[in-house]
Amino acid sequence: METSSAIIGFLQSVHPYDSLPQDELVRVAHSFRRSEVQAGAEIYHFGAPLDGIYLIKTGSVEVQDASGGLVSLLGPRNSFGERGLMRDGLAATTALALEACVLLHLPAAEFHALMQSAPPFQRFFTRGRAGDRRNTDLAMQTVGDLMTGDPQSCGPEDTVQSAAARMRDGGISCLGVVEAGAFIGLVTTRDLTGKVLAAGLPASTPVRAVMSGTPISLPPEALGADVLNLMLERRIGHLPVVEAGRLIGMITQTDITRFQATSSAQLVRDLAGAQTVAQMAAVTARIPQLLVQLVGGNTAHQVTTRLITDIADTVTRRLLALAEAKLGPAPVPYLWLACGSQGRQEQTGVSDQDNCLFIDDAATEDDMAYFAALAIYVCDGLHACGYVYCPGEMMATNPKWCARVSTWRGYFRRWIATPDPMAQMLASVMFDLRPIGGAVSLFSDLQAETLAEAAENSIFVAHMIANSLTHTPPLGLLRGFATFRSGEHKNQIDLKHNGVVPLTDLGRVYALIGQSPAANTRARLLAAGDAGVISSSGGADLLDAYDLIAQTRLDHQARLIRAGKTADNFMAPSDLSDFERAHLRDAFVVVRTMQSAVGQARGART
The missing domain is CATH 3.30.460.10 (Beta Polymerase, domain 2)
Incomplete structure (x- = not known):
């Protein structure tokens, strides 16, 4: 039986425990419960109550999803079970001992306390999980959360007098102009003073004559940063929120006065x-x-x-x-x-x-x-x-x-008609x-x-699929990574061409098949799942993989910049902890699996 000092010594070699002050580390070490598990034993099952997380001291563990699919293979110093704790204490996976293991179990109460009090824990156990990130800055909020709902509107043939009365009664500075349910323009108090009063137009003038037709608008999924940047760059004070051609909200400068402009917005201001x-x-x-x-x-x-x-x-x-x-x-x-x-x-x-x-x-x-x-x-x-x-x-x-x-x-x-290799490359761009x-x-x-013509041409789609398989994840043998063997980037992997590019290529293929106009990779993956182009489980796994790989790439670039170096895409896996390497490799396995699936679909098409 190990002593507390032995557990303390082990924890000092494991991130993020190594970031704790010594007295806190000692206290946390006493909270762990040690257990021995025989090879083949089930540690916990999907959907069962899960009171805490596990840290592997010796042995190896296989983590499976609800359908028995492989999620990850973990070894010493790796943790598992944290995703279950993010879901109301029920296990989101099943864990099996591949070989005899010595496990250290940290109770849920202690885990959550560390997540609240120790920032390194929060960063470590939520990295790559976009849905777990929280930020109250305006720039990080969605427009749907920021906008004023149930926006006031008028018709294009309403008089400017009635529009002014509506704005006065509602204590607002603008009205959306709606015709047959479709958003067609915007009229503001500035329009009424500058285009009606200053020009001496009669009160019976229709709103259509003074409104701003087809003004700049944003969808509800846009970011608060988009609001700030547009307002600063275009010098406008009102932004309609439009979905499927219909006005669903309004954002004005009054809505954002309680927020400070973000750094990105300041750069936009300076550039404008x-x-x-x-x-x-x-x-x-x-x-x-x-x-x-x-x-x-x-x-x-x-x-x-x-x-x-x-x-x-x-x-x-x-x-x-x-x-x-x-x-x-x-x-x-x-x-x-x-x-x-x-x-x-x-x-x-x-x-x-x-x-x-x-x-x-x-x-x-x-x-x-x-x-x-x-x-x-x-x-x-x-x-x-x-x-x-x-x-x-x-x-x-x-x-x-x-x-x-x-x-x-x-x-x-x-x-589209002649999808030779050069045409595939150009079409991809x-x-x-x-x-x-x-x-x-x-x-x-x-x-x-173009999107409709391309999607209907099965030969073109098949060639695009083939093109999407030219970049592969850097997976090596024995659960390792395939790094460069020589040259300037020896022992490194390319997080762009072998990391995010395979996902970018898959997203483009899914968008083509589903005829989605989205250009953003994450939006394409979400749209593919919503449209049934890929299964819900496959889509969720691929999205998680993309989030982790893309975040790892940004983290790597930030580390280089902080060190006074120029950002690049070449990272040595040894720069990561065992936990991070295991999860990054899991993400690459997901990508390769989805590439195999789309490759099989290509065979069916041809």
Whole structure:
């Protein structure tokens, strides 16, 4: 039988217990109960009460899901059972001893007390679990939680006098304009004073004559950071919340006065007011520190990457404005789009630029020369701001990616009709397109049309699936990792190309099959589960795997920045604890399993 001193010595080698002060560590050590379990014995069963978590001292344990599927294989210094404790004390898994084990059992009361009093415990046992993260900052809230529900509205043919009376009686500063149930515009007190009173219009003037038609709006799943960034960048005070074309809420400056602007919003403010590329570059140089602050604040990876991408979007729009100020107004409508990680709203501390231009078909050759100059100005500006030139020249400065809409339509049709390897690669990039600045109408119809045509072409889908299997997780033999064997990154794994990219590729395939217009990987995985493209259990596992891998990548980049180094995607597995390595490998196993499943589906299609 081990003594308390032996348990204390063991705990000192296990994270996060090694972070506890010595007196607290001694107290916690006395709370553990030691047990011996024979090989093949069931430690606990799915759905049974689970009073605490387990720490493996010797032996190995297999953790299974409700259907008996493998969740993880754990060895010494690994913990298990914590996910059950997050679900009202009932086991969310089944645990079996693969071999004789010595287990240390920490009662639930002590575990929860540590989660409350010791931040390292909270970070350790919730990392990668986006649903367990809590943050009261405005930037991290969803618009659906922030908005004023049951928004007041009027019809386009109502008089401005009746609209003013409604705003006065309701103590509000704006009304949504709704026609046949659809949201079509916004009228504010500023519209009434500036467009009606100041212009001497009669009180019988219809609202349609003074409203802002098709104003900027946000969906309920957008973030509070989106509200701040839009209000600061566009200098607006009201944001309608719209879902499926219907007005469901409103956010005004009054709603956010109790919150302080976040760091990302401050960067957006500074960028929106910048007059030169040099001023903008000075702002974007603060992005690495923002990444460190967000990761250090336990911000979920999808929020961190969204905030960082918002900054890139603002830089792009500001450069477009400066370009037009220098070159003159655009001769015909155009649309600047981002692809790659910016298009998916997944930028990290390491980002090059991927972009293109859609130009109205009315453009003449002289007009095209204007857009070539605009592309050079913007791409050079992005490069100066730290978004380096794309090594594959996937940029609007490449004449191929600065083209009329009809040319783009031809590209898409050819890629779908003849899905050779190059077409697959290009299609993969282009399915991640997201409008940044200009006439969105140039893309919206084309996007829907292309998505429908591609999804109906089984040969194209099969080729896209094959393309999605070219990047594989870095899984080695004997429950290890397949690291680089030589070179600059010896003994490291690539958390981008072998980590998040396989998931990005799977998400793109699922979106194609389900005809989802979403560009963001996490949104695509959620949509695939909702649409039945993948099973609910498979979707949940894949989402958890994505969250863990993406968060590990951000944590790695933040560690490098804090150490005064440049962020990259190459991490040595030895930098992680045994627990972290085990769970990261589990996540890679999930990805490989889902790749196998989609590969089998490809075989069925062909």
